[in-house]
Amino acid sequence: xxxxxxxxxxxxxxxxxxxxxxxxxxxxxxxxxxxxxxxxxxxxxxxxxxxxxxxxxxxxxxxxxxxxxxxxxxxxxxxxxxxxxxxxxxxxxxxxxxxxxxxxxxxxxxxxxxxxxxxxxxxxxxxxxxxxxxxxxxxxxxxxxxxxxxxxxxxxxxxxxxxxxxxxxxxxxxxxxxxxxxxxxxxxxxxxxxxxxxxxxxxxxxxxxxxxxxxxxxxxxxxxxxxxxxx
Amino acid sequence: xxxxxxxxxxxxxxxxxxxxxxxxxxxxxxxxxxxxxxxxxxxxxxxxxxxxxxxxxxxxxxxxxxxxxxxxxxxxxxxxxxxxxxxxxxxxxxxxxxxxxxxxxxxxxxxxxxxxxxxxxxxxxxxxxxxxxxxxxxxxxxxxxxxxxxxxxxxxxxxxxxxxxxxxxxxxxxxxxxxxxxxxxxxxxxxxxx
Numbered sequence: 001x002x003x004x005x006x007x008x009x010x011x012x013x014x015x016x017x018x019x020x021x022x023x024x025x026x027x028x029x030x031x032x033x034x035x036x037x038x039x040x041x042x043x044x045x046x047x048x049x050x051x052x053x054x055x056x057x058x059x060x061x062x063x064x065x066x067x068x069x070x071x072x073x074x075x076x077x078x079x080x081x082x083x084x085x086x087x088x089x090x091x092x093x094x095x096x097x098x099x100x101x102x103x104x105x106x107x108x109x110x111x112x113x114x115x116x117x118x119x120x121x122x123x124x125x126x127x128x129x130x131x132x133x134x135x136x137x138x139x140x141x142x143x144x145x146x147x148x149x150x151x152x153x154x155x156x157x158x159x160x161x162x163x164x165x166x167x168x169x170x171x172x173x174x175x176x177x178x179x180x181x182x183x184x185x186x187x188x189x190x191x192x193x194x195x196x197x198x199x200x201x202x203x204x205x206x207x208x209x210x211x212x213x214x215x216x217x218x219x220x221x222x223x224x225x226x227x228x229x230x231x
Numbered sequence: 232x233x234x235x236x237x238x239x240x241x242x243x244x245x246x247x248x249x250x251x252x253x254x255x256x257x258x259x260x261x262x263x264x265x266x267x268x269x270x271x272x273x274x275x276x277x278x279x280x281x282x283x284x285x286x287x288x289x290x291x292x293x294x295x296x297x298x299x300x301x302x303x304x305x306x307x308x309x310x311x312x313x314x315x316x317x318x319x320x321x322x323x324x325x326x327x328x329x330x331x332x333x334x335x336x337x338x339x340x341x342x343x344x345x346x347x348x349x350x351x352x353x354x355x356x357x358x359x360x361x362x363x364x365x366x367x368x369x370x371x372x373x374x375x376x377x378x379x380x381x382x383x384x385x386x387x388x389x390x391x392x393x394x395x396x397x398x399x400x401x402x403x404x405x406x407x408x409x410x411x412x413x414x415x416x417x418x419x420x421x422x423x424x425x
């Protein structure tokens with residue numbers, strides 16, 4: 001196919017052929033197979049090119065609507081999604097707070113939040129430290145008054161490895177909790193399950209580091225102090 | 232072949248009307264109503280790697296184009312039609328993995344003739360092989376972006392590109408020749424064009 005015929009085809013498509021030139025071209029289309037084939041190809045390719053462009057445009061439009069639909073789902077449910085996310089953050093925060101508190105032990109040796117079996121306490125009068133579950137932090141007995149703290153008081157000093165016997169006086173025969181905190185930050189280091197009628201409790205291996213400490217039983221209105229020193 | 236997806240007549244008329252009006256709400260409605268079933272169907276094909284979202288978008292594109300150009304006659308419900316197109320896409324992909332029996336292939340051909348879309352996708356691939364200036368002048372000449380006409384005269388192209396009409400004609404001629412060569416060199420395309 002020569003350039004002249006290609007130009008003729010384009011002119012014919014443009015409607016630029018007239019009179020004798022037009023008649024001659026249309027006659028050739030019927031008789032000249034090469035020209036006819038070229039013309040049909042030209043039309044076919046153009047149709048396909050146009051349809052391909054329409055296809056691309058249509059698909060892009062549909063994809064965009066789907067994308068917006070997905071985005072609008074998040075927009076429509078953003079409060080619900082934020083609420084769930086906030087709840088999760090709070091739950092995770094509470095969990096870590098509890099775990100941190102639970103692990104806030106002395107010398108970094110596990111949790112000393114003891115929940116001692118009654119039988120052990122009665123026989124040995126000695127606390128056995130063990131790991132506990134955070135949920136038990138919420139289980140604390142409250143006694144109130146009628147308890148007097150006897151020992152240690154007024155900053156009594158103990159060496160790091162020395163057993164400490166906590167003594168109190170009470171007319172009650174109830175289970176209660178003895179708390180030991182660091183004086184500086186009031187962070188609870190130990191929660192010991194006791195019976196008030198026992199009047200004393202011994203920690204054989206306290207593992208306290210040097211420093212000043214407070215102790216009290218449940219929610220009575222006062223506490224007593226003791227200290228651990230290096231002898 | 233029996234397909235179980237149903238659309239009532241009223242919904243179908245609204246869908247066709249919405250598609251002809253390019254209404255985005257109609258596309259959203261179709262998505263809400265039909266994506267779940269089509270997604271399940273796609274996921275039931277074990278040996279294909281197509282994503283349900285891709286199949287659905289491709290199927291819906293074809294359905295929309297067929298409605299616009301009148302190929303969809305409404306003999307079956309729109310749901311069935313869309314489901315059939317999507318299923319056909321999956322079966323073709325399945326066939327490519329050489330796991331489909333001859334009988335099943337025959338079934339597909341009766342259901343939906345989609346060589347047209349194969350030709351379109353091949354044309355898009357060939358178009359991508361042309362440089363941007365060629366794509367631009369062919370797009371202009373074939374009236375892409377024109378509202379009413381599928382042709383733009385060389386004088387108009389020349390004015391848009393700030394060149395002479397003869398120059399525009401020559402550029403188009405060269406680019407169209409490149410396109411023809413790409414077509415001739417592609418055996419798959421020749422098969423589809425026959």
